[in-house]
Amino acid sequence: MEALKTKNNMVQITLPDGAVRAYDSGVTGMDIAESISKSLAKAVIAIEIDGELSDLSLPIEKDASISLIKREDDKALEMIRHDCAHVMAEAVQTLFPGTQVTIGPAIENGFYYDFARNEPFSTEDFDAIEKQMRKIVERNSKFVREVWPREKAIQFFRDKGEMYKAELIEDLPTSEDIKIYRQGEGDDGWLDLCRGPHMPTTKHVGTAFKLMKVAGAYWRGDSNNAMLTRIYGTAWRDQKELDTYLTQLEEAEARDHRKLGREMGLFHIQEEAQGSVFWHPKGHIIFNQMEAYVRRRLQDDGYNEVRTPQLMHSKFWKASGHWQKYRQDMFIVPDVVPNNNEEGPVYDQEPKEFMALKPMNCPAHVQIFNQGTKSYRDLPIRLSEFGCCHRNEAHGALHGLMRLRQFVQDDAHIFCTEDQILSESIKFFTLVQAMYKDLGFDDYKITFETRPEMRIGSDALWDKAETALENALKEMKIPYQVCEGDGAFYGPKVGFIIRDAIGREWGCGTLQLDFNLPERLDANYIAPDGSKQRPVMLHRAALGALERFIGIMIESYAGKLPLWLMPVQCVVATITGEVDDYAEEVCAQLKAAGIRAELDIRNEKINYKVREHSLAKVPALFVVGAREAEEKTVAIRRLGSDGQSVESLEKAIESLALEAKPPY
């Protein structure tokens, strides 16, 4: 009898190592931690109950699998940031009475909180707010979770003049409990509406936080609503992490490709052509060099380059399925002759026919494949295109060269049999690896994205495709990360993610298997037995959008690109006007050796010239004065080094020409 009673009041708790312990029903995460060890109880900040992050104080009333989260765990970061947002909100309301709080989530690397106040906050308020935050952290107040009746919560916030909070609660589904988190003692404790969970006390926030910037933000993101002040902050587990992050941020700013692109005179983007690039002569040299490099690589790897139309009829996009799925991302153009009367309407009649700028090249490549009969002996067929694509990205999403509305992909499609998927995948992975090495990227990771819930094609086909792709990865002996269910609806996917010099990640290369498009666009080949078969289509890009890859290169190399890519590889600069003739001769010889050289015979001080070319990131400066002209030498200054070395003209040109050779 006693045993049974005990059993009914117990819960079975499964620990991460598989051990099962029995506890009294209502046991909390903190109780469990204390039962294991004192040191664990000190380190722990939250509990995961059946995969859901919860407060340590939450009573557990049924059997569960748990894991205890310590402050040093990665999962703690988001909680530290969320709690820090609460601490900041209290600090702001203490210092600036009358300020209303709205919402304040944790975000990547930090948190923000939106405040309503007649006078917006500025960075000048940061010192005082941070100081107050440190006081609240030091105060070591418990975060106490309370569940309130809905009406009480609405009334409470209204009485306090917190209209935004009252509105938030009114909009919560009636089925949802109104949870309030209090930080501080009794009724005086500062409190906020919040789903939680929170760490045990404000002290757990620690001191590794910093307020970063202010921005205007409309209430609920709607421009018809009131403008709030958003204060952004960053928060980390310790000072070292914070310092690393701040340094990385500084580095990223110094390397920003938009800033460097301006300083180096490479490109610009202007209001009237948002999301499209004006490449200047210097930038276009980089673009051409990259394209030529990729072209050489592809030619040697058995690709055939094609070029397909920019504008195609809606019928075509309907057949490919883009019209139905991507229409809002496409630029659609009416197929009507415009009215030539400047004052009149643009079109005399309502357009009935529509064209669209291509958002991708795939369906056009199928058209080329479909010309004439293909036999299994013709496969694989690899069609490549530096395809200029247009996608109607939202203005807010555009970012320098990184996210554009018009861009050029190093795109290609491989049409092959199912049996060729493995060998073609290995071939492509080998190519990508070689190209990334050429371009100086040794650190990248690979994702393998498998069948999503919503998909087409039989399970047998998916099995075959996934196995082939995964086998290719295994054969390459490169580690990869499986992302279950992340594949495209038409086939599994492999992604190449480059980690740059300051640790940021960029998705670049991709290989996607597609059983869908050949079906939709009726591509086929004649099999050995004379039957008509569908080819498999492999979509693949090694670098992705060239513009974006150039942006990544500029940032990763901090503008000091490998010599073969630099628009101006060498500047010949004179110390005195008396050696102009010799300088011209040096420049001519450099050009004859295939080096992109420029002459600087301006009547300026040499230090001025050096500074200017250094800012423009000119990799090599040949300085010539009377002595160099006399001895047929040059004084070489390399970007990023203070010293200079004098060498014979012949030798200097020879070694520079060697270095300027593209990697392939």
Ligand SMILES: [Zn+2]
């Ligand atoms: Zn919260």
Ligand SMILES: [Zn+2]
């Ligand atoms: Zn494609």
